[in-house]
Amino acid sequence: MAFASTILEIRDLRLEIAGQRICTSLSLQLQAGECLGVLGQNGTGKTTLLHTLARLRPAQGGEILLRGQSLNAWSRKALARQLGVLFQSSTDSMPASVEETALMGRHPHLPDWQWESADDVAVARTALKAVNLDSLLTRDINTLSGGERQRLALAMLLAQKPQLYLLDEPGNHLDIAFQVKSLQLLREQLAQQNAALCMATHDINLAARFCDRILLLRGDGEPLIGATRDVLTPETLSHAYGCSIGVVNAGSRQVFYPE
């Protein structure tokens, strides 16, 4: 068995937004190949936590290590080769084609003055093919539907080939088939590239199916963390979401629903 290497390590992280505590002393490690789900009610800080891990905003305390090196020690560009983000929404007003946009995922891998090589184009096309956008290469992105945009953002992330995938609502705008397909795709990437994944989502069932561990934010600064089966129970979920949540067993899977 391959040596399990630590991709991300969080030590005593303290995070607040507008006076509200997200976590007071969070510690966890994310190993290669592992998939962590971040769940919680609206406004409990899922996105804030993700952005902090991507160094898009500062933490109030504690330390974050990426592959053993403090997050702040990485240069922006080197960090972007290690860590990629799928954002909740994208703002497009400037025109660009689908292929040009997917190729932007290669930006951190290219030195100044260098154009994308044939290899980079191949990487971008493979990514577009994986999300079924390879027939729309020359389309302007402003003409895409919500689901197509989300798939394009995913293709850009795949072309970036990071070691740590941070996904904010990966299921947004996607139909149920694509939600499953895109996460299967990402799990394959994790296995191939020895990468890790952390996703914030509202979809408990998606998290139950694809995540090894769950971080459940409860709005009190004391998140619950543990194996998916242990954290995702009707009791903890009902408490965390403030509404009664039930579960049915479907074969080997559990399906959660609001009662």
Place this chain on the structure above:
Amino acid sequence: MLQRHPFVLLPALLGLTLISFLVSFSSGSADLGIGAVLSQLFGQEQGLQQQILFELRIPRSIAAFITGALLALSGVIMQVLLRNPLADPYILGISGGAAVAALAAILLGASALWISNAAFAGALLSIAIVFGIARASGAWSSTRLLLTGVVVSAGWGAMINILLTTSANNSVYSMLFWLMGDLSQSSAGWISTGILLLGFMLMMWQARAMNVLARGDLQAEALGVNVPRLKLFLYFATSVLTACAVTIAGSIGFVGLVIPHMLRLLGARDHRLLIPSSVLLGGSFLMIADSVARSIVAPLQLPVGVVTAMIGVPVFLLILRHTRSARE
């Protein structure tokens, strides 16, 4: 697609630039055909024609090219910086500051050189004011920068109106020419040529990062672009380029707004292609407009800013209409 475009668009624009230079050399109140221009350029003839060509026409054509190129390049940068397709080089009040200073210089009866110097100083002052206010809160958001610029611009606008309404008639006439953009007093020296070249090289260096920045601040940051640093760099680049253009020829409208859009509609969305194309098309467009401005009602001259709009509006609308129907 991405790889093939440069080999069609850039040579075509280079050709257009050469033709524009010849057209520009040959037009004006003294009649010089293109044949005469060529024989003057490459022949040994002496005389009045040669004097007109080398002392009047060529410096003015070069000034027109450089001004147009500066404005188009500045427009490209401003549209990315503000992530707003309606942005033009003047939107942050640079031309307003320059105009107030230049008009004040005209009012005091200063010479053309001092009017230019005053314009440059006014532009710098406006850059500093907008930068200082937009930066005051620490955050550097596009919206905040845009709002600050637009408000400062409005302030300059009011001061321009005060100067116009309180000045004597003969100076109001030269003030209006300055405001509409005029190349008849212009010459572009080595400094503006140098600034254009330097700006062009620096922008080509950052062109791929600009592509990424156009997708949004957070996305750009996540793809390894140091966004605050790049924005600061773009702000000062676009400011200096605009200040330089305004110093040469007053505030010529339309070029900086529309040239980048025309090229985007023609398929040059990648900044590595858009930047050189804008320089070439902006420059040749302004040369052509200036040729029209000095020959259409010769021996009188129109302000070139009027002509840029007269030519640019129908051309732009045509391209817009054509590309819409082609895409849908």
